[in-house]
Amino acid sequence: MSRSYRTLALALVGVLVLFGLAKMADGDATTGSAAPAAGENPTQGSASVTTDETGLVTTESVTDEVDGDMETTTTTAPPITAACTITAVLKQGATGTEVQCLETQLQAGGFTATPADATFDAATDTAVRAYQTAKSLDVDGIVGRQTAQTMGIWAGPLGPMPATDDDCPATPRGAIVDRANQRGALCENGKITYEFPITTANSQPDPGRYPVYAKDMNASSTFGGHYSTMTHFVAFTKGKYKGARIAFHSIPKLQNGEFVQPLESVGTPAMHGESSGCIRVLPDDAVKIWDWLAVGDEVHVIS
Numbered sequence: 522m523s524r525s526y527r528t529l530a531l532a533l534v535g536v537l538v539l540f541g542l543a544k545m546a547d548g549d550a551t552t553g554s555a556a557p558a559a560g561e562n563p564t565q566g567s568a569s570v571t572t573d574e575t576g577l578v579t580t581e582s583v584t585d586e587v588d589g590d591m592e593t594t595t596t597t598a599p600p601i602t603a604a605c606t607i608t609a610v611l612k613q614g615a616t617g618t619e620v621q622c623l624e625t626q627l628q629a630g631g632f633t634a635t636p637a638d639a640t641f642d643a644a645t646d647t648a649v650r651a652y653q654t655a656k657s658l659d660v661d662g663i664v665g666r667q668t669a670q671t672m673g674i675w676a677g678p679l680g681p682m683p684a685t686d687d688d689c690p691a692t693p694r695g696a697i698v699d700r701a702n703q704r705g706a707l708c709e710n711g712k713i714t715y716e717f718p719i720t721t722a723n724s725q726p727d728p729g730r731y732p733v734y735a736k737d738m739n740a741s742s743t744f745g746g747h748y749s750t751m752t753h754f755v756a757f758t759k760g761k762y763k764g765a766r767i768a769f770h771s772i773p774k775l776q777n778g779e780f781v782q783p784l785e786s787v788g789t790p791a792m793h794g795e796s797s798g799c800i801r802v803l804p805d806d807a808v809k810i811w812d813w814l815a816v817g818d819e820v821h822v823i824s
Contacts, residue, residue, distance in 0.1 A: 587744045588760025588798035590722040602673030611664040615641040626672045659728050663687055686712050690819030701824035703788045707813050718788020720801040726767050726822050731758040733818045749773035753807035757820040760798045769800045771807035
């Protein structure tokens with residue numbers, strides 16, 4: 522074969538290769554693949570994709586991987602190391618001797634030069650936030666048990682403290698996850714509007730503030746060695762063991778139609794740790810959460 526024919530043949534082969542690649546790319550763009558979703562939590566499966574009227578992409582069905590969990594043990598409360606103590610949650614606007622105790626500790630740690638005047642004002646709030654940042658605590662300007670224990674001044678209750686309006690996220694709509702009490706809540710403009718029982722893992726998600734980043738209607742899982750399905754999950758963080766999605770979702774159902782745990786057991790201490798990362802909720806509550814939270818809304822995990 523002459524050089525000109527060899528050149529022509531190679532050119533034709535190149536055109537065919539490029540045409541095949543273009544068809545593959547066009548097929549991917551047309552068919553689409555589902556983003557990972559949550560369940561008993563990132564997903565390894567794929568699904569058909571639909572887009573609702575808000576432009577939010579939701580998957581019809583996905584197969585999920587569990588993230589894992591670790592047992593937690595009760596530890597002794599940190600000792601009181603200061604000359605004064607507080608017994609209640611303090612925030613901006615509070616006054617009295619317990620505020621003065623807090624301010625004294627902030628001064629001793631070098632977090633403020635403001636006199637301990639027994640008034641929790643803007644300067645105290647700034648100092649508290651600086652302290653929380655330095656100690657890798659949840660930075661909210663509120664001195665609750667965790668912050669006060671770190672300072673060595675907490676003499677209040679050692680048991681779980683239930684959520685209050687102060688725990689509501691900054692977004693107009695949001696949610697609270699309280700693993701210690703196995704309770705969740707929905708918030709509107711800084712006020713708790715609805716509370717519900719939950720079943721969670723022992724060791725995650727960690728306390729913090731997380732934005733909702735995905736909503737998917739249906740999912741399936743092989744958690745516990747059996748196949749189960751779940752609905753209405755709203756993903757807001759990822760697991761710390763495998764990076765699987767963590768979300769609110771309905772109690773999973775087995776193939777025979779039975780729930781993986783009795784509905785009346787949701788929220789009970791006995792079931793704490795049965796989830797492998799996600800936040801299990803009752804079916805009706807799953808619908809409420811789905812309808813209430815949008816992508817970008819905040820979820821505050823307080824314990």
